[in-house]
Amino acid sequence: MQLRPGELQLMQQLVRQLAGVSLDDSKGYLVEARLGPIAERSGCTNFNELYFKLRYGGEKVLEQQVVDAITTHETNFFRDGAPYDALQFKLLPEVIDARERQGQPKKLRIWSAACSTGQEPYCIGIVVHELLRDLKGWDVQILGTDISKGTIEIAERGVFADHEMARTARPQLMSKYFTRVDGGHRVVDAVRKMVTFRQLNLLQPMHGLGPFDIVFLRNVLIYFESEVRKDIARRVAETLLPHGWLVVGASENLLDAGPRFVPQTHCRATVYQPGLVPAGKR
Ligand SMILES: C[S@@+](CC[C@H](N)C(=O)[O-])C[C@H]1O[C@@H](n2cnc3c(N)ncnc32)[C@H](O)[C@@H]1O
Numbered sequence: 629m630q631l632r633p634g635e636l637q638l639m640q641q642l643v644r645q646l647a648g649v650s651l652d653d654s655k656g657y658l659v660e661a662r663l664g665p666i667a668e669r670s671g672c673t674n675f676n677e678l679y680f681k682l683r684y685g686g687e688k689v690l691e692q693q694v695v696d697a698i699t700t701h702e703t704n705f706f707r708d709g710a711p712y713d714a715l716q717f718k719l720l721p722e723v724i725d726a727r728e729r730q731g732q733p734k735k736l737r738i739w740s741a742a743c744s745t746g747q748e749p750y751c752i753g754i755v756v757h758e759l760l761r762d763l764k765g766w767d768v769q770i771l772g773t774d775i776s777k778g779t780i781e782i783a784e785r786g787v788f789a790d791h792e793m794a795r796t797a798r799p800q801l802m803s804k805y806f807t808r809v810d811g812g813h814r815v816v817d818a819v820r821k822m823v824t825f826r827q828l829n830l831l832q833p834m835h836g837l838g839p840f841d842i843v844f845l846r847n848v849l850i851y852f853e854s855e856v857r858k859d860i861a862r863r864v865a866e867t868l869l870p871h872g873w874l875v876v877g878a879s880e881n882l883l884d885a886g887p888r889f890v891p892q893t894h895c896r897a898t899v900y901q902p903g904l905v906p907a908g909k910r
Contacts, residue, residue, distance in 0.1 A: 629664035631656050635675040639663065642679055643698050646691060647775055648831045648860070649851045651698075662697040666690070696778045700851070703744040705796035706751050708878045711846065712798075713895035716755045719873045723841040726871035735767045739840045741830065741864060742848035743772035746783025746823075747792075752844065753819035754805045771837070773828035784825050787812045830860050838867030846877040854884060861885040870903035 631639070639659045640651050651658065659675070667678040670690050682691055706712050723736065736756065740749040749772035756768055774780050789812045796802050806813040814820075828837075830848070843864055849857045861882050865874060876882065876898055882889035888902040 629660060629667055629674065631660055631675055635679075638679040639675055642682060642694070644853075646682075647695050647699060647829065647851075648856045649699060650853045650856075658698070663694060666693050666697055692777050696776045699776055701744045701776065701779050703747045703847070704792070705747045705802060706798045707748070707847075708897075709797045710878070710895055710897040711844065711875050711899075712751060712755050714875065714897035714899055715752065715842070716759055718894040719842055719875075719899065720756065720759050723871060723873070727841075730871075733767070734765050736769070736842075737838070737840045738768075738770045739837065739843045739867065740770065740772045741828075741843055741845045743774050743779075743783060743825070744776070745779045745792075746772055746786065746825065747788075748772070748844055748846065749783070749823045749825075750786070750805075750815050750819060752842075753815075753822045754801055756822065757805070757819055758801070768822045770823045771840075772823060772825045774825075775827065775829045777827055780825050780827050786815045786820050786823075788815075789813075830864075831856070834863050834867055839869045840867050840872055841869055842873045842875065843868060844875045846875060847880070849876060849880045849882075858882075858885045861889065865889075865900075865902040868903055872901070872903055874900040874902060876900070 636653065636656050636659060643649050643651055663675070663678065667675060670678070670681065672678045672681060681687055682694065720736070727734070738752055740752060743749050749770045753768070753770050756770070760766055772783055774783070787809060788806070793802055793806065793813050805816050805819055807816060845861070845864055849860070852860065862885065865888060868874060881891060881898060882900060883891070888905045889900050890905055891898050891900060
């Protein structure tokens with residue numbers, strides 16, 4: 629299905645409203661390739677009809693299909709490496725120290741805020757397991773969320789094909805923490821049981837999610853316009869404990885998100901600690 633004059637603007641508006649995702653004018657091919665087949669299957673003869681069906685028809689299933697198709701779910705195990713080094717050698721030790729200093733329970737709460745098919749929260753679980761070994765006495769809860777229902781279903785299954793297993797900078801950890809099953813490789817129970825998943829649109833309120841010690845918000849901010857990005861960053865920061873850390877992607881920064889967002893570099897990863905910026909400077 630080809631876009632007719634004015635239809636790209638309608639689709640841009642729709643996608644921004646549904647997911648916050650900003651499609652620039654060069655993305656017409658993406659709309660045609662990813663949304664065209666969905667429009668056809670739902671009986672639309674053009675994108676204009678798809679727009680009105682979604683805008684005024686209350687078609688929740690169709691809405692989900694559009695969101696799943698237009699969002700980019702690219703991910704891999706231990707993607708970019710650096711954030712996982714920072715997690716292991718800086719963030720987790722400091723969180724553990726902070727909790728001990730404050731007499732808090734032996735608990736770790738970590739959020740992978742746009743987790744796609746689950747590689748990121750499982751890798752976080754593996755790093756926690758590497759650091760704390762038998763996890764004795766520790767209550768570790770890792771939450772993976774994503775707007776896409778399809779990716780959350782894959783993440784929950786926790787079984788990955790050979791080609792996905794091969795896409796990693798840490799092959800040794802992959803063989804240690806996955807076992808072969810029918811149809812692929814399953815993450816071991818010790819890690820699987822730390823991780824829960826749920827569908828969540830970052831545009832929606834985040835009440836009741838936190839408080840977290842660490843939030844991974846990686847490779848998703850790039851899809852939003854500045855105002856949406858700043859709003860999400862501020863609301864995600866509200867879910868963090870005062871000692872909590874926020875980790876963004878290699879090509880992302882929060883330089884325009886306000887004085888609470890002072891970038892730090894640890895193990896070559898960019899991280900923020902918005903709760904520890906002196907109140908007068910926020
Ligand atoms: C490129 S993947 C990043 C996955 C992982 N964080 C990583 O770095 O490998 C981006 C994910 O953001 C999700 N996403 C896009 N818009 C979203 C929104 N408004 N709320 C929640 N998730 C969103 C997409 O569905 C997609 O799975």
